[in-house]
Amino acid sequence: MSRTERKKYEREQKRMERKENVKRSIKDRVEEFKLNRQGKTKRKRTEVMGRYRRTERILTALIAIVLLLLIITWIVILFY
Numbered sequence: 001m002s003r004t005e006r007k008k009y010e011r012e013q014k015r016m017e018r019k020e021n022v023k024r025s026i027k028d029r030v031e032e033f034k035l036n037r038q039g040k041t042k043r044k045r046t047e048v049m050g051r052y053r054r055t056e057r058i059l060t061a062l063i064a065i066v067l068l069l070l071i072i073t074w075i076v077i078l079f080y
Helices: 003-038 045-079
Strands: none
Touching: none
16 A cells, blocks of 8 residues: 555544544434433533633632722723
8 A cells, every 4th residue: 555545544444433423423413412302411510510610710700800990991091
């Protein structure tokens, strides 16, 4: 097998693997939704809620930082 043929073969293998991964993830999501309707999920509720809590903490911190910067800006504008 020449080098170009080998590269083509490797690219094709990667492409097929990606397609299979996408199909598998879609199938897993569909199965998760079906189980969720029945009240039985594979994923733990704490794992899902953990993501939301982390996002909420980050957003709260960003809002606080922006608020402080706004207050500092107004103090500088009004008193100098």
